[in-house]
Amino acid sequence: MSASRSLRFAAALLCGAALFAAGSVCAQEATSAPTPMGTSPSANPAGADAIPGDGVYKAFHEQAGIDRIIDDFVGRITTDPRISERFKGANLVRLRFELKAQVCYLTGGPCTYTGKDMKTAHAGMDLKNLDFNALAEDLQLAMDKERVSFPAQNRLLAKLAPMQRAVVTK
Amino acid sequence: MRRPFSFSTETQLGGAMRPIKTAVSISAMAAGLAMASAAWADDAAPTVPYVDSGRLLLTQGVSNIEGAAGGGLATWAVISGYGTKDAVGGNVHATYVNLPSYTLQDYGAAVGLFDRVELSYAREEFDTGSTGAKLGIGKNFTFDQDVLGAKVKVLGDAVYNQDSLIPQIAVGMQYKHNEQDAIVHAVGAKEADGVDYYIAATKVFLNESLVVDTTLRFTKANQTGLLGFGSARDDNYHPEFEGSVGYLVTRQIVVGAEVRTKPNNLGFAKEDDWYDVFAAYAINKHLSATIAYADLGSIATFNNQRGVYVSLQAGF
Numbered sequence: 506m507s508a509s510r511s512l513r514f515a516a517a518l519l520c521g522a523a524l525f526a527a528g529s530v531c532a533q534e535a536t537s538a539p540t541p542m543g544t545s546p547s548a549n550p551a552g553a554d555a556i557p558g559d560g561v562y563k564a565f566h567e568q569a570g571i572d573r574i575i576d577d578f579v580g581r582i583t584t585d586p587r588i589s590e591r592f593k594g595a596n597l598v599r600l601r602f603e604l605k606a607q608v609c610y611l612t613g614g615p616c617t618y619t620g621k622d623m624k625t626a627h628a629g630m631d632l633k634n635l636d637f638n639a640l641a642e643d644l645q646l647a648m649d650k651e652r653v654s655f656p657a658q659n660r661l662l663a664k665l666a667p668m669q670r671a672v673v674t675k
Numbered sequence: 676m677r678r679p680f681s682f683s684t685e686t687q688l689g690g691a692m693r694p695i696k697t698a699v700s701i702s703a704m705a706a707g708l709a710m711a712s713a714a715w716a717d718d719a720a721p722t723v724p725y726v727d728s729g730r731l732l733l734t735q736g737v738s739n740i741e742g743a744a745g746g747g748l749a750t751w752a753v754i755s756g757y758g759t760k761d762a763v764g765g766n767v768h769a770t771y772v773n774l775p776s777y778t779l780q781d782y783g784a785a786v787g788l789f790d791r792v793e794l795s796y797a798r799e800e801f802d803t804g805s806t807g808a809k810l811g812i813g814k815n816f817t818f819d820q821d822v823l824g825a826k827v828k829v830l831g832d833a834v835y836n837q838d839s840l841i842p843q844i845a846v847g848m849q850y851k852h853n854e855q856d857a858i859v860h861a862v863g864a865k866e867a868d869g870v871d872y873y874i875a876a877t878k879v880f881l882n883e884s885l886v887v888d889t890t891l892r893f894t895k896a897n898q899t900g901l902l903g904f905g906s907a908r909d910d911n912y913h914p915e916f917e918g919s920v921g922y923l924v925t926r927q928i929v930v931g932a933e934v935r936t937k938p939n940n941l942g943f944a945k946e947d948d949w950y951d952v953f954a955a956y957a958i959n960k961h962l963s964a965t966i967a968y969a970d971l972g973s974i975a976t977f978n979n980q981r982g983v984y985v986s987l988q989a990g991f
Contacts, residue, residue, distance in 0.1 A: 553838070633729075633759065633761050634729060634730075634759035634760055634761065634790075635727045635729035635759050635761065635762070638729050638730060638731055638759065639729070641731065642731065645926060655884065655923070655924070655925055655926070656884050659881040659882065659884050659923070660881070660882055662837075662881050663837040663881035663882045664837070666834060666835050666836070666837040666881060667835060667836060667837050667838040667839075669832075669835040670835070675761075
């Protein structure tokens with residue numbers, strides 16, 4: 506294969522991938538409802554803007570499904586040997602309430618998240634990537650148990666993943 | 676132990692038996708290592724420093740034919756193993772490709788250091804089988820190649836930065852040493868040793884459940900080095916493309932396709948670009964299996980080299 510053909514091939518695929526992703530980002534921005542704290546994700550205490558439409562919210566079986574997921578999830582994270590220490594002494598009633606509101610909001614449900622922003626909520630905890638990922642894995646198990654489809658799970662994880670930058674400080 | 680997967684009885688065994696026995700042998704080795712590493716890592720994860728197996732399933736890709744973390748044919752920007760930036764990880768792998776005129780056995784190991792640096796080794800044994808006699812180099816003549824690789828992640832994160840288009844980018848090099856010096860010179864290669872350089876960009880698009888890699892490799896290699904490096908008529912580095920697209924079906928399964936372009940330096944035989952479709956199944960963070968159907972085109976004048984690729988990987 507000639508050098509120029511190879512380079513064109515590489516450029517085309519990279520652009521294709523970028524456009525594909527950009528397309529969904531653009532579509533999202535165009536249809537996204539204004540958030541209570543403004544449109545910048547960093548200014549939104551929920552850590553990201555909501556997923557547009559109600560498809561993902563429905564895939565989570567709406568508020569009842571999200572309640573079941575979070576109840577199961579909090580049970581998992583408080584017994585997961587990798588991260589359970591982090592929740593010693595935490596107000597679990599409040600944690601469940603905030604997480605239910607946050608996931609409801611992020612999945613496009615009719616909720617408002619009124620808790621702390623992600624940086625403030627995790628300040629001083631010295632969290633590592635291991636902690637963040639263990640939490641993500643526990644959430645995946647909880648979503649599996651609720652039989653949320655894998656693509657819908659990933660839509661929520663796409664909103665949560667960038668919060669690593671605010672949450673992981675160590 | 677120069678060729679652990681070759682059998683002294685191979686001349687007695689039929690052509691059909693030998694690949695099966697080899698595959699079984701590779702599987703047994705990988706499975707044994709998997710159980711050993713699984714037992715160790717599971718027990719050790721919470722207490723042993725620098726072992727956390729903390730990255731998400733499948734985010735290390737699989738071991739490619741040159742021993743680096745990637746797809747089967749392409750090299751990706753991700754770092755081998757499941758260690759986070761606070762830990763080390765690693766893998767051993769065994770791969771077997773059954774082509775109409777040849778077989779490729781490949782095994783190796785890689786370590787990932789702090790989700791930043793990857794060091795890898797692979798041993799490739801390209802067995803010409805009965806084709807060797809037709810090529811005049813002898814039945815079961817085998818081209819053996821060692822590949823030593825180093826990769827450094829330079830920026831980005833393939834998984835976390837879902838609000839950005841910036842992929843994880845890594846640069847790397849692979850030193851390749853072909854042991855069949857006399858034969859690779861006889862077929863027209865200029866050198867039996869070579870160094871490839873590459874830059875890889877990998878990103879998971881969670882919204883679409885996709886993983887995409889694009890890699891640019893600068894190489895002189897003929898058939899990735901199995902037939903040496905360069906030739907009298909062309910001893911220049913060529914920029915070549917490697918790309919993979921995978922769809923994440925579940926947390927454990929990814930299916931996709933790959934392409935890898937290659938130079939065409941040798942006069943005696945043309946060389947084709949490589950393609951495959953694959954499915955990888957991560958049983959857990961310690962054991963995964965990949966099966967692919969690969970089209971490796973024309974190799975040393977024998978056309979349409981298409982066949983099944985199976986690979987097992989064990990690690991933490």
